[in-house]
Amino acid sequence: MTVKEIPEGSVIDTPGSSLEYKTGGWRNLVPVRNIEKCTNCLICWVYCPEGCIKLKEGKIVDIDLDYCKGCGICAEECPLADKAIKMVEEKKED
Numbered sequence: 001m002t003v004k005e006i007p008e009g010s011v012i013d014t015p016g017s018s019l020e021y022k023t024g025g026w027r028n029l030v031p032v033r034n035i036e037k038c039t040n041c042l043i044c045w046v047y048c049p050e051g052c053i054k055l056k057e058g059k060i061v062d063i064d065l066d067y068c069k070g071c072g073i074c075a076e077e078c079p080l081a082d083k084a085i086k087m088v089e090e091k092k093e094d
């Protein structure tokens with residue numbers, strides 16, 4: 001098979017439309033941050049692949065659950081021995 005014979009896959013026909021696709025719908029686990037433990041080191045902010053850990057004046061103020069896909073990287077990368085972010089099962093409405 002040549003490259004030209006490979007069937008065409010997905011095509012983004014509307015550039016700049018990624019905000020319409022709320023990747024939070026993929027999630028089974030949700031990150032929960034313990035603000036008492038969190039030192040605001042921002043490691044989780046650096047590693048989040050969706051950019052959904054929101055800052056204000058250098059401190060975490062929110063996690064945008066519309067786009068958080070529940071990958072758990074933030075919890076994995078939190079450097080505290082007793083993690084300040086933990087992934088918990090999400091309750092979904094039927």
Ligand code: SF4
Pocket residue numbers: 031047048049050051052053063067068069070071072073074075
């Ligand atoms: S679970 Fe993944 S997508 Fe959600 S905030 Fe953590 S790193 Fe970002």
Ligand code: SF4
Pocket residue numbers: 033037038039040041042043044045060077078079080083084085
């Ligand atoms: S990595 Fe952990 S301690 Fe650092 S900002 Fe994120 S939750 Fe807080």
